[in-house]
Amino acid sequence: MKLKTIEDFFLHGHQFNLPGVSVDNVIFGFHENQLKVLLLQSLDKNIWMLPGGFVGKKEHIDEAASRILKDRTGLDIIFLKQFYTFGSPLRSNNKILVKALESLNQKYDKDHWIMQRFITVGYYSLVEYANVNPQPDEFSSVCEWYDLDPLPELLLDHKEIIYKALDEMRLNLNYQPIGYNLLPKEFTMKNLQSIYETILGRKLDRGNFNRKILSYDILDKKEKHYSGGAHKAPYLYSFNKKKYFKALENGLGRDF
Amino acid sequence: MKLKTIEDFFLHGHQFNLPGVSVDNVIFGFHENQLKVLLLQSLDKNIWMLPGGFVGKKEHIDEAASRILKDRTGLDIIFLKQFYTFGSPLRSNNKILVKALESLNQKYDKDHWIMQRFITVGYYSLVEYANVNPQPDEFSSVCEWYDLDPLPELLLDHKEIIYKALDEMRLNLNYQPIGYNLLPKEFTMKNLQSIYETILGRKLDRGNFNRKILSYDILDKKEKHYSGGAHKAPYLYSFNKKKYFKALENGLGRDF
DNA sequence: AAATTAATGAGTCATTATGACACAATGATA
DNA sequence: TATCATTGTGTCATAATGACTCATTAATTT
Numbered sequence: 001m002k003l004k005t006i007e008d009f010f011l012h013g014h015q016f017n018l019p020g021v022s023v024d025n026v027i028f029g030f031h032e033n034q035l036k037v038l039l040l041q042s043l044d045k046n047i048w049m050l051p052g053g054f055v056g057k058k059e060h061i062d063e064a065a066s067r068i069l070k071d072r073t074g075l076d077i078i079f080l081k082q083f084y085t086f087g088s089p090l091r092s093n094n095k096i097l098v099k100a101l102e103s104l105n106q107k108y109d110k111d112h113w114i115m116q117r118f119i120t121v122g123y124y125s126l127v128e129y130a131n132v133n134p135q136p137d138e139f140s141s142v143c144e145w146y147d148l149d150p151l152p153e154l155l156l157d158h159k160e161i162i163y164k165a166l167d168e169m170r171l172n173l174n175y176q177p178i179g180y181n182l183l184p185k186e187f188t189m190k191n192l193q194s195i196y197e198t199i200l201g202r203k204l205d206r207g208n209f210n211r212k213i214l215s216y217d218i219l220d221k222k223e224k225h226y227s228g229g230a231h232k233a234p235y236l237y238s239f240n241k242k243k244y245f246k247a248l249e250n251g252l253g254r255d256f
Numbered sequence: 257m258k259l260k261t262i263e264d265f266f267l268h269g270h271q272f273n274l275p276g277v278s279v280d281n282v283i284f285g286f287h288e289n290q291l292k293v294l295l296l297q298s299l300d301k302n303i304w305m306l307p308g309g310f311v312g313k314k315e316h317i318d319e320a321a322s323r324i325l326k327d328r329t330g331l332d333i334i335f336l337k338q339f340y341t342f343g344s345p346l347r348s349n350n351k352i353l354v355k356a357l358e359s360l361n362q363k364y365d366k367d368h369w370i371m372q373r374f375i376t377v378g379y380y381s382l383v384e385y386a387n388v389n390p391q392p393d394e395f396s397s398v399c400e401w402y403d404l405d406p407l408p409e410l411l412l413d414h415k416e417i418i419y420k421a422l423d424e425m426r427l428n429l430n431y432q433p434i435g436y437n438l439l440p441k442e443f444t445m446k447n448l449q450s451i452y453e454t455i456l457g458r459k460l461d462r463g464n465f466n467r468k469i470l471s472y473d474i475l476d477k478k479e480k481h482y483s484g485g486a487h488k489a490p491y492l493y494s495f496n497k498k499k500y501f502k503a504l505e506n507g508l509g510r511d512f
Numbered sequence: 513a514a515a516t517t518a519a520t521g522a523g524t525c526a527t528t529a530t531g532a533c534a535c536a537a538t539g540a541t542a
Numbered sequence: 543t544a545t546c547a548t549t550g551t552g553t554c555a556t557a558a559t560g561a562c563t564c565a566t567t568a569a570t571t572t
Binding site: 019020021055057058059060061062064082084085087088089116117119121 | 275276277311313314315316317318320338340341343344345372373375377
């Protein structure tokens with residue numbers, strides 16, 4: 001089979017005219033044993049949305065995700081995981097963007113790329129709430145942490161994206177260690193357990209959690225004990241950086 | 257923070273100019289206890305590549321993947337799984353495509369979308385070798401099954417894509433049933449075991465495999481026995497369609 | 513027709529992983 | 543000094559896993 005005319009190919013039963021590519025970040029924050037998610041409020045104050053943006057011409061999608069994360073949170077180089085790509089044609093013209101453009105007397109005709117529909121590559125990360133100073137972007141008035149339950153009215157399929165990210169993050173607890181960027185250099189086993197419990201949304205048995213985590217062999221036990229709290233002083237642990245990142249790469253045991 | 261000019265936004269430290277979106281399918285074929293992968297040979301016969309294509313203007317990316325699968329194999333509605341999105345900027349201008357266009361005196365300037373770099377959403381599927389009649393597309397002369405080891409020289413990062421697909425498919429054996437579209441209505445446990453062994457690339461214990469699969473509760477045991485082979489006749493099984501697709505949706509147990 | 517053969521069905525058994533729970537030790541607080 | 547909540551450690555029953563055994567059986571051979 002040979003190529004006849006280029007139109008033959010492009011219009012072969014389909015309207016080929018490329019959708020654009022954007023990135024949406026689901027940034028979970030860990031605060032007082034609660035999961036929050038970072039959201040932006042549109043300029044007209046009606047709708048919330050995930051921090052996201054277009055992918056630069058010569059930019060790796062992973063870099064675009066990092067850049068957006070940094071712009072919204074000030075955070076650098078942290079664990080960002082691509083979890084799914086959303087490609088429904090209903091993810092069409094970003095009405096918020098179009099509105100914003102119109103309000104500034106910026107108009108683009110239907111063929112301009114900005115008016116096309118977008119494919120969105122989703123990334124998630126889990127960051128320490130206190131380290132973040134949320135910054136709104138050009139299309140939003142507010143950027144802040146929001147409780148996962150209940151979520152406000154969200155743009156397009158952003159609610160679906162958040163739930164999918166949560167599912168994937170939970171699944172991934174069985175394969176990859178977590179907590180390195182969420183805990184101080186030295187921490188107690190209870191601190192770490194709280195993170196797992198918060199993500200999973202359920203309590204875990206203390207003894208069994210201990211056994212499991214220690215079997216991963218990514219922690220160093222300190223001689224020092226924590227003091228300051230009431231009652232018996234727990235041991236302090238730190239992540240063994242080398243083993244942690246090796247496990248992040250190669251995976252761990254399974255199942256919580 | 258407010259939007260000043262649109263250029264402000266688009267050029268805010270980055271060259272925004274959208275990459276395009278394409279889909280690449282990694283189609284594994286199961287034949288005589290070997291895994292094959294469907295590849296296309298470029299018109300100039302130098303390089304092999306994965307079947308792929310652009311995403312239509314109003315097309316869901318999942319549909320684009322299905323369409324490409326159907327065009328290359330004639331197969332309809334089978335299990336296609338999105339596994340990763342490849343977004344390196346080095347995935348630039350498809351030289352094969354450009355060459356093909358030039359050879360047909362089709363030229364496009366640098367700004368035409370077809371000359372942009374592409375983001376590729378990867379899908380994989382596992383199909384029955386014998387059901388497929390491979391069809392080359394407009395940019396290829398040959399479409400055929402190729403052994404996984406060794407792979408020929410491949411376009412861009414297509415080798416990486418294939419290995420990633422294989423990894424993901426193996427991981428997924430722990431979560432989703434497989435085999436429905438690979439086996440006749442009635443089959444023996446050995447038939448099914450062969451599929452798992454082929455995908456995993458290692459032998460499994462017969463008794464343990466039996467126990468594990470039956471614990472999934474997706475098979476119906478037939479009263480009839482298989483006859484035709486030498487030696488003791490094994491039971492025949494069939495997938496319980498309802499249970500199978502429920503498990504495909506909700507997941508099964510873990511670990512092989 | 514009987515013996516042979518090799519794959520099957522159905523188990524056993526040791527080891528490991530998991531979930532639920534128990535209890536003594538401890539260190540701040542009363 | 544006694545209290546008390548939390549911690550470190552361990553037990554125990556159950557489930558899951560990996561390696562293996564053995565009688566059964568249907569086609570093939572003798």
